[in-house]
Amino acid sequence: DAGVTQSPTHLIKTRGQQVTLRCSPKSGHDTVSWYQQALGQGPQFIFQYYEEEERQRGNFPDRFSGHQFPNYSSELNVNALLLGDSALYLCASSLQGNMNTEAFFGQGTRLTVV
Amino acid sequence: AQSVTQLGSHVSVSEGALVLLRCNYSSSVPPYLFWYVQYPNQGLQLLLKYTTGATLVKGINGFEAEFKKSETSFHLTKPSAHMSDAAEYFCAVIGGGGNKLTFGTGTQLKVEL
Numbered sequence: 263d264a265g266v267t268q269s270p271t272h273l274i275k276t277r278g279q280q281v282t283l284r285c286s287p288k289s290g291h292d293t294v295s296w297y298q299q300a301l302g303q304g305p306q307f308i309f310q311y312y313e314e315e316e317r318q319r320g321n322f323p324d325r326f327s328g329h330q331f332p333n334y335s336s337e338l339n340v341n342a343l344l345l346g347d348s349a350l351y352l353c354a355s356s357l358q359g360n361m362n363t364e365a366f367f368g369q370g371t372r373l374t375v376v
Numbered sequence: 377a378q379s380v381t382q383l384g385s386h387v388s389v390s391e392g393a394l395v396l397l398r399c400n401y402s403s404s405v406p407p408y409l410f411w412y413v414q415y416p417n418q419g420l421q422l423l424l425k426y427t428t429g430a431t432l433v434k435g436i437n438g439f440e441a442e443f444k445k446s447e448t449s450f451h452l453t454k455p456s457a458h459m460s461d462a463a464e465y466f467c468a469v470i471g472g473g474g475n476k477l478t479f480g481t482g483t484q485l486k487v488e489l
Contacts, residue, residue, distance in 0.1 A: 266419070295476065304466050304479035305420070318476050352419055356475065365477060367412075367419035 264289070266355050266368035274374045275343050281373060283338040287355030288366045293317075294336040295365065296328060299350040311336050312358045340373075348375045378403040378471040380450075382480035390488050395439075395454040397483045399467030402448065407471040409450040411441055414464045414482075423465075426450065437461070462487045 267286045275281050287294050293312045297305035307320035311330035325341045334355075340347055350372050354365040383398040401407055408427050412420040424435025431443040441452045450467060464484050468477040 293475075297477075297479075302482075304468075304481045305477070307476040307478065310476060320476070354420075354477075358475075364422050364425065367421070369417075369419045372417075 266353055266366050268351075268353050268368035268371050270371060271369065272372045272374075274376060276376055277343055277345060279343050280339065280341045281343060283340075283351050283353075283371045283373070284335065285338070285353030285355075285368060286335045287353075291355035291357055291366070292334050293356045293358040294330060294334065295354045295356070296336070296338045297352040297354065298322070299352055299370070301349070305352055308338070317358075343375045345375050348373060378407060378469045378478050380409075380467045380469050380478060380480040382465075382467050382483050384483055385481065386484045386486065388486040388488060389457045391459055392456050395452070395457045395461065395485065397452040397465050397467075397485065399441075399450045399452065399480060400448050401450060401467075401469050401471075403469055403471035405471050407469045409441075409443060410468040410470075410477065411435065411439070411450075411452050412466045412468060412479075414466065416463075420466065423452070457485075457487045459487050459489075461485060 269284045295310040296308040299305040310318040314330045327339045330336045350370045352370045353368045356365045379402045381400045410425045411423040426443045434440045439454045464482045467480040
């Protein structure tokens with residue numbers, strides 16, 4: 263079992279550009295959540311996808327969007343990048359409807375905006 | 377809305393000493409509580425969780441936590457610290473609708489010889 267895999271591991275972008283981050287959930291999981299972790303902070307919930315739809319959303323602007331594919335993998339897109347978007351982006355997979363389930367996290371994508 | 381507060385952004389202990397990391401929660405409904413550990417440049421790994429039932433929960437690597445409703449606390453303990461425990465620890469809560477995790481700001485644990 264490969265667990266949750268994220269790609270790329272690191273990337274550097276320029277202000278104003280757009281970026282796409284990718285996540286493959288743990289085998290058997292159907293829900294993907296994205297979190298932003300700024301340096302020295304705890305992860306902040308961005309949104310959650312289940313059945314290819316956004317089910318919950320945190321306090322993030324519309325520049326942050328996502329997608330879930332039929333195989334449950336997911337993408338996080340950020341448009342018009344700002345310096346403040348520099349962070350570790352974590353993907354977590356779980357089973358929808360089961361709050362007892364453990365959320366498994368990927369290693370994250372470190373995004374640096376210059 | 378639910379939230380967690382972690383007291384102490386940095387905690388330092390000697391190897392072999394007791395580890396105590398504090399977490400208090402706020403939730404309008406019975407919460408589900410979690411402790412995660414994060415090693416440098418890594419994702420998060422679940423240490424333990426409380427959902428229902430026994431209020432003392434045991435996790436991996438010798439850690440345990442006790443859910444105290446009267447004190448709205450979920451402190452993490454380990455009887456004897458090991459150098460490999462040095463990492464950042466996050467308390468998190470699920471409650472009040474949906475299953476998103478709300479994290480605290482983290483506690484950096486340093487273990488000294």
